[in-house]
Amino acid sequence: AALFIFVALLVGCAVTELSHPRAVNVPVKKMTPEQGRSFRQAKNDAFGASTYTENLIDTDATEYYGLIYIGTPPKAFYTIMDTGSSNLWVPATSCTDRACQGKNKYNPSDSSTSVANGEPITIHYGTGSMKGNLVYDDVSVGGLEVVKQEFAQATSLAAFFTGSPFDGILGLAYQSISADNVPTFFDNAVKQNGIDSVFSFYLDSTSGSNSSVLTFGGYDSNYFQGTITYHDLYLDTGNYYMIQWSGVSVGSSSINPECGVLGCRAIVDSGTSLIVGPNKVVSSILSKLNINENCAGVDSLPDITFSIGNNNYAIPSSIYVLREQALGGQTVCEAGLQGATSSEWIWGDVFIRAWYSIFDHEALRVGFARSINP
Structure with a gap:
């Protein structure tokens, strides 16, 4: 991928209802x-x-x-x-x-x-x-x-x-x-x-x-809720699965995405573990969250929401807070976001866990539906 923070992929095991008989x-x-x-x-x-x-x-x-x-x-x-x-x-x-x-x-x-x-x-x-x-x-x-x-x-x-x-x-x-x-x-x-x-x-x-x-070959409706919303790829370039988005907020507080004249762009990337964005904007998001390393209060943290026009894609703390085992055996919490020098964003596995992601290769678009993850 464009960036590996901690690369990864896949799971599940049942023959389920698919969008196409040859999926x-x-x-x-x-x-x-x-x-x-x-x-x-x-x-x-x-x-x-x-x-x-x-x-x-x-x-x-x-x-x-x-x-x-x-x-x-x-x-x-x-x-x-x-x-x-x-x-x-x-x-x-x-x-x-x-x-x-x-x-x-x-x-x-x-x-x-x-x-x-x-x-x-x-x-x-x-x-x-x-x-x-x-x-x-x-x-x-x-x-x-x-x-x-x-x-x-x-x-x-x-x-x-x-x-x-x-x-x-x-x-x-x-x-x-x-x-x-x-x-x-x-x-x-x-x-x-x-x-x-x-x-x-x-x-x-x-x-x-x-x-x-x-x-x-399609999608599996057993793994998402509600309807699918599709978004055309940025400039129909047909290289990365890059889409344009318009805003980000933490709870009810809007964050200035500072995207510049080209607008906000994100690559939907299964090969990147985290959500990656410009250092300044990611720092602003993290300052609103103030995640405790000892995990105190993380379950009540507000959603991080990305907007594409009138469509809002909320990511709850149950997904964006990562829990890891430290050397002493205690659980340590950290955010599934990382700053970078690039102006473009990468919506990696943290985003995909919250939003079932459909890559319509031929039609040059990506679709999202709410995942069955809690």
Whole structure:
């Protein structure tokens, strides 16, 4: 994504009512290796069905990542499902960087469907870069399979990725921002499987829960309340899922967003854990909240509300206050917001947990409906 504070993705596990009969549900489930179903079983379950489900990993409320399979025979990798970038990459067996240690690695020699490309590629993120070379192979996510997907095998990773629980990243933004203009997994999945060019996220707010869901091909009405409101992408650029918004408040107090002549803009990014905005504005929001590190009174804190025209998107303290275990075992509270030098905002997982998010890829719009999270 444009910025990783603590990257993440997915959860949930049930065949539910979907917006399109060919929609594909990719649920996230916390599991031990012995609890995971094999790829072959997942393929058997998916064959002939209108929805496809697969157990994924959710380690806490700010870290979601999914299980994908590459090659023949299929090899498992854990990846961030990232709406803030567009490339797919996983570590190569030739990567000896410390950041590659302990990760699942791709070896083209182990796959009968691997096709060499060899072109070098560098992918830059807000937290570092990945260097490697391109290759083609079959990729499956939740039974949704793409034949001959082009992706990168990483031969060098930035130090940021050291110790991360995921192996790589699966980008879900537009091909226009894909490094080397590599076609995206989602575009190819739409072409090869006939699903609608829409995907949606429900992220559960309970740490360690097993119920977040990424749906390919539509949305799942079991995970939101009320109606969906759509907003066109900023300037219809078709690169990031960037929208224009108009105001922010804490409770009944309006905050000056100081957005300048271009207006307020936000990238809706599943690969960023927090809500990120300009330092001055985020500081103003935090001063109104005055969150106690010892968590006293956090349940009665006011909502943070972002406005898009006449539509208000409130985020309650139950979602924007993050609770973590300190070294001494006590619970420590902090805000799920972070300041940055950029004038643009990132509405990351904190926002998506409050608002079920629908990415209408072809129509160049993003839709929101109130999540079933408390």
